[in-house]
Amino acid sequence: MDAAGRAPGAPRFLHLAGEQLRWALLRVLARSDQRVGDLVIAVGQPQNLVSYHLRKLRTGGLVAGRRSSADGRDTYYRLDLDRCAELLAETGQGLHPALGLVPPTPPTPGSMRGRVLFLCTGNSARSQMAEALLRRSAPLVEVASAGSHPKPLHPNAVAVMRERGIDLSGHRSKHLDEFVGQRFDYIISLCDKVREVCPEFPGHPGLVHWSMPDPSAAGDTAEASYPAFGRTADELTTRIGFLLPNLARTHT
Known part of the structure; x- marks a missing residue:
């Protein structure tokens, strides 16, 4: 209650996500980064309507664009x-102190299996870093990385990962053609x-896109x-971290 004894308004998350189309857009974006045209197809609504609600979600801080x-x-x-988790927690607590969002228990390493392929253009930074990070978090997952135009591993990728306790110095860059024809549970493109240009892979893998800028293009020098x-x-x-629960469900 406020000073006048009035109940507070509905939490911000409910205002943002409570509309049916906005909820549908959030569900699509929870799986993969998308362009407006992709979202129009996914939700089956006109572009002007999708753009309007997408703008509402961006203004509210739930969605970002690159x-x-x-x-x-x-x-x-x-x-x-991360922002969605914060607002969901506030929503529960706004209704009752006992309904605060409890962080999910992280899956145990042994519960995560499957095959994942990370792709970027050069296989020199983003995909190599993603491969190493997932391998550390889920050692039983078979994980690989490749590029459409491979080039040598970037020294900054090696240095940054070394700071995080991961050694990339023995990794080599690979062309995605090395993996065409193999089966994966997830193909994750990072650029x-x-x-x-991603080719088709057998077995209908989950196709996920994380639109991430090339860090090597962020400056003229290393x-x-x-x-x-x-x-x-x-x-x-x-x-x-948000991919791990999906991997835990892949082969259960």
Whole structure:
């Protein structure tokens, strides 16, 4: 109650997500980053309506956008899962103190199985870092990475991962053709360019896109781009943390 004895209004999350189309958009974005055109197809609604509700979600802080590196006219939208968790917790507590969101128990390493392939253009930073981070979190998951145009492993990727206790120095860059024809549970593209050229894989794997900028393009020198590699590692850590429960369900 406020000073006048009035009950507070509905929590912010309910205002943002309570509308049916906005809830549908959130569910689609919870799985993969998408462009407006992709969202129009996924929810089956006109573009102007999708854009209107997407703008509401962006203003509310649940969704963020990044300009596509493949086509600068496009923007990829992603769900801010950490922010959603915060607002959901506030929603429960706003109704009753005992209904605060309890963080889920992390899956045990032995409960996570399957095969995951991370893709980016050069296989020199993003996908290599993602491969290493997932392998550490889920040692029983078979994880690999590749690129559409491989180039040598970037020294900043090696240095940033070393700070996190992971040694990439023995890794090699691989072309995605090495894996065509193999079966995976998830194919996760990390850059917009490789998403456009990704070949089909057998077995109908889950196709997920994480639209992440190339950290090596963040500066003219290795020193200038180094902070971007740290941000990339942090974002990958967050995204992989939300991927783990799906892996735990893959072979149960």
